[in-house]
Amino acid sequence: MADDAAPRHRRVRYAGTHPKRFEQKYKELDAAQHPEELRKVISRGQTPAGMHRPICVAEILAALDPKPGEVALDATLGFGGHAQALLARLLPGGRLIGTDVDPIELPRTDARLRALGFGEAALSTRRINFAEMPTLLPEAGGGFDVVLADLGVSSMQIDNPARGFTFKADGPLDLRLDPTAGEPASALLQSVTRAQLRDLLVDNADEPHAVALAAALQGQYVETTTQLATRVRDAMRRALKPGMSTADRDTEVKKALQRTFQALRIAVNDEFGMLDRFLAALPTCLKPGGRAAILSFHSGEDRRVKRAFQAGERSGVYVRVAPDPIRPSFEEQRANPRSSSAKLRWAVRADR
Numbered sequence: 001m002a003d004d005a006a007p008r009h010r011r012v013r014y015a016g017t018h019p020k021r022f023e024q025k026y027k028e029l030d031a032a033q034h035p036e037e038l039r040k041v042i043s044r045g046q047t048p049a050g051m052h053r054p055i056c057v058a059e060i061l062a063a064l065d066p067k068p069g070e071v072a073l074d075a076t077l078g079f080g081g082h083a084q085a086l087l088a089r090l091l092p093g094g095r096l097i098g099t100d101v102d103p104i105e106l107p108r109t110d111a112r113l114r115a116l117g118f119g120e121a122a123l124s125t126r127r128i129n130f131a132e133m134p135t136l137l138p139e140a141g142g143g144f145d146v147v148l149a150d151l152g153v154s155s156m157q158i159d160n161p162a163r164g165f166t167f168k169a170d171g172p173l174d175l176r177l178d179p180t181a182g183e184p185a186s187a188l189l190q191s192v193t194r195a196q197l198r199d200l201l202v203d204n205a206d207e208p209h210a211v212a213l214a215a216a217l218q219g220q221y222v223e224t225t226t227q228l229a230t231r232v233r234d235a236m237r238r239a240l241k242p243g244m245s246t247a248d249r250d251t252e253v254k255k256a257l258q259r260t261f262q263a264l265r266i267a268v269n270d271e272f273g274m275l276d277r278f279l280a281a282l283p284t285c286l287k288p289g290g291r292a293a294i295l296s297f298h299s300g301e302d303r304r305v306k307r308a309f310q311a312g313e314r315s316g317v318y319v320r321v322a323p324d325p326i327r328p329s330f331e332e333q334r335a336n337p338r339s340s341s342a343k344l345r346w347a348v349r350a351d352r
Contacts, residue, residue: 053155054081055339056295059326060148061085063293063346069093070145073285075130075278076100078154080109086146087118097136098125101178104163105156131277133285143287149278150295153177153265155338165265167229167257173222175265185264186223194218204266204300205259212239213260225261232260262298272300279308283317286349293346302343309347319350 060082066072066089074083077098087096098113100106110125128135130149137143157177158165164174164184173186183191192200197218201210216235222228236253244252266272282292296302302325312318325343333340 053336053338054079054085055150055152055332055336055342056326056328056344057082057085059328059344060293060295061089063322063326063344064146064148064291066090066094066146071140071143072096072146073133073136073140073144073148074098075133075147075149076151077106077109077125078150079105079156080113082148082150083109083113083123084116086148087113087122090146091122095122095124097140098123099128099130099133099136100125101127101129102154102157103127103178103180105154129274131274131281133278134281137285140285143290144285145287145290147282147286147290147292148295149293151271151275151301152295152297152338152342161225164225165261167225167232167261170224170226173225173228175261175268177269182268182270185228185268188264188268189217189222190219192218200267201260201263204263204272206299207256207259207263209236209239209256212236213256217260228260229257232257266300272304275301275304279304282308282347283312283349288349288351290349291346292349293344295342295344297341297343302345305345309345312347316350318347321345321347 072086077100083098106127157163161169161171164171174184194214198210198214201207212235236256294305309321313321322345328339
């Protein structure tokens with residue numbers, strides 16, 4: 001009898017009402033099993049974990065005006081939302097090349113777009129940094145009619161603690177878009193001088209407390225995101241004026257956390273250097289009359305895009321550029337708060 005008894009399986013233990021594991025906390029990751037959870041997250045104006053909501057889609061389509069038969073480049077493919085919208089305009093007869101440096105998310109996005117019916121004739125994906133755009137010219141037939149670059153970090157990267165992009169959950173202090181290349185932010189903190197870290201915080205994030213933060217972080221053994229967040233909070237408590245209200249202090253600390261993570265992310269990925277290379281190559285990668293649109297998310301990026309486009313217009317490379325940045329509508333910012341800092345600029349290459 002005992003030999004015939006079915007084997008007993010231990011019940012999976014639930015971690016409680018406040019689970020710590022990413023997969024348990026964000027049930028919308030499995031939309032098939034938890035469709036109601038997915039709807040609830042979206043209805044609250046939040047981005048479901050593991051997903052990314054494309055920003056300024058209508059504005060980008062208006063600026064780029066993609067047409068059937070044209071060749072387009074989505075230089076920062078991400079979740080593929082912008083690419084999907086562009087492909088709907090490029091077909092029939094057109095095609096899109098999508099590039100992304102992230103070896104984790106690119107295969108997922110490729111599979112997602114293939115499942116929507118976009119075959120090799122319409123879509124090809126490449127794992128390269130967008131600064132390497134000129135290497136795609138032979139595949140594009142010598143130039144692109146349309147080029148899009150969305151400079152924001154995707155929600156899939158931000159929301160996953162294992163990628164180390166957020167101070168809201170514990171994870172390795174990495175911050176690399178491509179975790180197979182370069183050094184993580186934890187190594188950077190030990191290799192830079194205090195002056196270099198101070199300048200990095202100012203240049204990459206306009207951090208007003210750069211001196212205090214550099215003194216607290218430089219040369220320290222900081223391996224996780226929560227360890228870094230703790231050191232930033234401690235440094236800010238000492239740096240802020242004692243007479244500030246609790247609410248004001250909490251606000252300043254949160255801003256310092258956001259700026260510190262941003263500054264380190266930009267540094268480990270050399271984001272400004274890659275953007276400068278991309279902007280320099282852009283005119284020669286556009287066909288005559290080609291259109292480009294770039295979506296930026298902080299002042300350092302936007303300044304570079306603005307100056308490059310204006311310089312191109314003065315030299316005659318671009319016949320028209322956006323006179324002012326285009327911002328997401330009030331409705332979009334309310335529905336997707338992560339869009340609130342976005343700025344869209346566009347340029348049209350001269351017909352020569």
